[in-house]
Amino acid sequence: MKRNHAETVLTSVPYLIWMVVFTVIPLLLVTYFAFTDETGALTMANLSAVREYVAVIFRSIWLAFIATVLCLLIAYPLAYIISRAPQRRQRTYLLLVMLPMWINFLLRTYAWMTLLENTGIINRLLGIFGIGPLAMINTQGAVVLGMVYNYLPFMILPLYSVMTKIENGLIEAAQDLGAPRSTVFSSVVLPLSMPGVMTGITMVFVPAVSTFIISRMLGGGSNMMIGDLIELQFLGNAYNPNLGAAISLGLMILILFCMSMLNQLNEEDKEGMII
Secondary structure, eight states: OHHHHHHHHHHHHHHHHHHIIIIIHHHHHHHHHHTBOTTSOBOSHHHHHGGGGHHHHHHHHHHHHHHHHHHHHHHHHHHHHHHHSOHHHHHHHHHHHHGGGGSOHHHHHHHHHHHHSTTSHHHHHHHHTTOOOOOOTTSHHHHHHHHHHHHHHHHHHHHHHHHTTSOHHHHHHHHHTTOOHHHHIIIIIHHHHHHHHHHHHHHHHHHHHTOOHHHHHHHOGGGOOHHHHHHHHHHSSSOOHHHHHHHHHHHHHHHHHHHHHHHHHHHHHHHHHHO
């Protein structure tokens, strides 16, 4: 017994070292810079200055929320269709879902710039029918479109992994008992797929709210998000790593709060299913 315990401790040491070096220490450094000034003295000025960027923070939350909802609405039926398909077709469909992720994230975003710009492919096609050119690039809609396109697989995959575990017998039993399709969905499919929904929401909302490449390339300077703001503090002309650390700390608190709310909702759903 002692030998097994010692082996468990030894095997966990590399993971503990990894967490300390790449998670704990960076978090401590961010916290330190957030509460200090250029001289290293303690100050609350950085956190107070974050209030000046409330509009950027709310814009980031709002656009990330819209992108997450759209990803869920698109991914849910797709994941269900894939999970009900024959095994051979499931592998093909998953390959098609993963295929865009094999291309560099930056190149995918550049492709959307080519499609959405005023002289891009979409406006040229619309011009054939006498429509446009439409102002699609450098808008909030373009930012949301870029986030949905890039993060949609992160919603489909957890939903699919959960839905494949829903046995067809449960659905058929509900149908045999006379339940209409809407009742089968709301009483059988949806409750059993909620863990995948919660995981997908987390995997899409967290990177969406902190993105900066998509908002900078597709949204232009007028649609700055919190990720762009943090980048400017560390790499821009307004170099202020202490303020950037304070904004990053606020973003981490925001993300942890959203994740805790989602976990609480998930626990309530599990309790409701048990009851």
